[in-house]
Amino acid sequence: MKKEVFIGWDIGGAHLKYCAITDTKITCSVKICELWREENIDQIIDTIIEHYSIQGRVHNIITMSGEMCDSFENRVEGVRKILGYFKRFANSYVYTQNKGVISLKNNLSTQNIASSNWHVIAKYMSKKVKNAIIVDLGSTTTDFILVKNSNIINKRVSDFSGLSSKELLYTGCLRTPPYIFKRSFQINKTRVQIIPENFSSLADIYRITKKLPKNHYYCTTCDDKDRDIKSCLVRFARNFGLDYKIKYKKSLVLAASEIVDLHSATLNKTIDYHIKKNFLSIKNVKIIGVGIGAEIIKDICIQNHKEYLDLSSIMRVSVSRTKISPCHIAPAYFLANMLKEESFFAQN
Numbered sequence: 001m002k003k004e005v006f007i008g009w010d011i012g013g014a015h016l017k018y019c020a021i022t023d024t025k026i027t028c029s030v031k032i033c034e035l036w037r038e039e040n041i042d043q044i045i046d047t048i049i050e051h052y053s054i055q056g057r058v059h060n061i062i063t064m065s066g067e068m069c070d071s072f073e074n075r076v077e078g079v080r081k082i083l084g085y086f087k088r089f090a091n092s093y094v095y096t097q098n099k100g101v102i103s104l105k106n107n108l109s110t111q112n113i114a115s116s117n118w119h120v121i122a123k124y125m126s127k128k129v130k131n132a133i134i135v136d137l138g139s140t141t142t143d144f145i146l147v148k149n150s151n152i153i154n155k156r157v158s159d160f161s162g163l164s165s166k167e168l169l170y171t172g173c174l175r176t177p178p179y180i181f182k183r184s185f186q187i188n189k190t191r192v193q194i195i196p197e198n199f200s201s202l203a204d205i206y207r208i209t210k211k212l213p214k215n216h217y218y219c220t221t222c223d224d225k226d227r228d229i230k231s232c233l234v235r236f237a238r239n240f241g242l243d244y245k246i247k248y249k250k251s252l253v254l255a256a257s258e259i260v261d262l263h264s265a266t267l268n269k270t271i272d273y274h275i276k277k278n279f280l281s282i283k284n285v286k287i288i289g290v291g292i293g294a295e296i297i298k299d300i301c302i303q304n305h306k307e308y309l310d311l312s313s314i315m316r317v318s319v320s321r322t323k324i325s326p327c328h329i330a331p332a333y334f335l336a337n338m339l340k341e342e343s344f345f346a347q348n
Contacts (some may be wrong), residue, residue, distance in 0.1 A: 003056030007049070008335030010117050011062065011082050013069040014138065014175060014219060017329040018043060020052055021336045026317065028324045028333065035069040042085045049089060054197050060092040061101060061145040061335045063117040065141075067110075068159065079110040085153055093339065097157075101338060115159050117331040118143040118168075121290065122152040124334040128314050132286040133266070136330060137202075137293030139174035139219050142267065143167065144274055153278060167269055169271045171263070173212070173293035174219045179239060185255040188248060192240050198222050199238035202263065206296075207232040208256040215322050216292055237316040264300050271306070290330040294319065 003023060010017040019026065051060050053149045067078025083104060086092040096112040096219045097119045118136065122145045123135055123209050134145040146153045153154040155165045162168030171180070178201065179194045180295040186192075198223055206212035207229055217227045225231050230244075236252055237244040244252075272286060286309040289297030292309070299310035310327075312319050317326045317333075326333035 003057045004340075005052045005058045006336045006340045007052060007060050008332035008337075008339070009045075009060060009062045009086075009222055009337075010120075010329060010332040011041075011064040012064045012117075013066040016041065017332045018048060019326060019329055019332040019336045020048075022055060023122045025335075025337075026326060028325055028329050029244070030325055030329065032218070032220055032222070033265070035066050036071045045085050058089070058091065059339050060086050060089055061095060061339045062075070062082060062086055062093070063095045063120050063331050063335060064113070065115045065117055067114050067280060069195070070297070071329050075114050076110045079113050082111075083108070095335060095338075108128040115162075117158075118145055118162075119152075119332050120152075120331040120338075121145050122147065124338065125288070125314075126137050126152050129286060129288070129309075131279065131282045131284065132288050132309070133271060133279070134288045134290060135271065135292040135297045137289065137297055138172050139292060140170070140176065142169040142171055142270075142291075144169075144270060144292075146274060146278055148278060166273055169266070169270060171266065172202065173206055173263070173291075173296055174201060174217065178202055178205050178256075178259050179238070181259050181266075185240070185251075186256065187240050187242075187251045187255065195239045195241060197239070200235035203227075204232035204235050205256045205259050208236060208253055208261050211260065211296065211299075213321050216324075216328070218324070224283070264296070264303070266295070268304050273298075288314075290327050293326050294327050 006021045006257050009020045013035050016031040019028045031044055049058055064082050067075045072078035087104050093101050095116055096102050096115055097116050098112045121134055126147045129147055132147045136143040154167050156162035156167045177198055179196045184191050184193045201222055203217045203219055214227050219300055222235055233252055234244040237248055242248055286304050287301050289310050298308050319325045319327045
């Protein structure tokens, strides 16, 4: 009998994330796929599916946020284009906010498909925890997913409503520019305005402060150079009009540490906002970190005396400091699990 392979896909504007589950193995991966550069996303998808087709019958399930990329005329076109990459494959499904897992063979409304990757986490975790704020700190954005009494209580139905409800922050821990947090820093005893140009990113900042392993720096660099700490310092120095020299290192590290603190304060303030608004009557609300910045969320909780719960303790999957783990690509991982669970097939 042919084996089954379940692949969850999370198609973003900058990255393609997938999780493949077989009887014996879970494989998680992130591919750089910048849609605005018109990358050959269909070829990347074809190669991955072809690889797993050798092992067994492949079942695909998709969610996305890449439909908002400005290479598309609008989001409706973006959703249709992304789903089109999978329609030629049998056993392909999409996650919808209103109806769950739906076959691509059906007539689909794009409204409940666009930017629904956060809802995948909400749907799956509402069956695993009673009261929790799940913080998905990714490369570009942060989602605050609210589960109360095992119900999803988020107000957002779109990115716009997510931003207005503070359930979505357009700040991640990799691609976000460092100049958004503060206008000037002390460099070698001189107060200097930081240049608002994309010379460096928060990935460089977290590498400089040794809070991000090199293998977790999966986005492109601003100068297409290496991801070692010296290269990160070279990029960050450019934000102050400097060619990097060792005499600037201490000041640059201090400035990077200040940015990390400011970023952490923003995240902590938003967590507090949701606790006060939604969970004041709940004594044991858990904070769960997912995404490539899960360890950052854990550190924030420890520093601010919040009750933190590792995804690994819920799902019995390990988090690696050297490889991409299920925790880092939670929507793709949860989707693959959803498709594997027989109960979800009843909806199609």
